Amino acid sequence: MPKEKTDLLQGTLDLLILKALQLGSMHGFGISVLIRQMSKDVLQVEQGSLYPALYRLEGQGWIESEWGVSDNNRKAKFYKLTPAGRKQLIEERSNWERLSSAINTVLKTT
Secondary structure: OOOOOEOOOOOHHHHHHHHHHHOOOEEHHHHHHHHHHHOOOOEOOOHHHHHHHHHHHHHOOOEEEEEEEOOOOOEEEEEEEOHHHHHHHHHHHHHHHHHHHHHHHHHHOO
């Protein structure tokens, strides 16, 4: 049976993109594949969500891009974390851990 598609909570996509780019520079499709793989096929980032998020993160100075050639010899925009993006990843991860801990506490309450 195929796994269900899981929608991302608002704000979590930025965290996932920053985490993926922590592993190195990659193009948009590569980011979406990596997120899917790291989540064991639970999280699937659609292009309609991914590219606006990449443009937003670039506008905030957390990532930067440059044109290059992909593995299949096509022109592609490659993204990488900036120093500000590395700092933001730490902050976003801390916020996520605090939020998910609070939600788990509420769910365990009888």
